[in-house]
Amino acid sequence: MGHPLRGRPNPRAPEGVHYWVLTICCLPLLPWGPLLxxxxxxxYRRRRREG
Known part of the structure; x- marks a missing residue:
């Protein structure tokens, strides 16, 4: 059994079409933090002006 960062690649990692579907589905999550x-x-600015 190899170290997770060395040795054989993960056999359960998505490949081919599965990789691209996963990438496309997760892509909208990248701007989540900055947009939030x-x-x-x-x-905050809108609520501060009202009160």
Missing amino acids: AVVTAAY
């Missing part, structure tokens, strides 16, 4: 920060700041 932007809308949180906008919400």
Whole structure:
């Protein structure tokens, strides 16, 4: 049994079409953090002006 970072590649890793489907499905998650920060700041500014 090899070390997870060395030795044989993971036999359960997605390949071919499965890899691309997984990549396309997960791609929208990349901007999640920055967009959440932007809308949180906008919400804070809007709520601060009202009160």
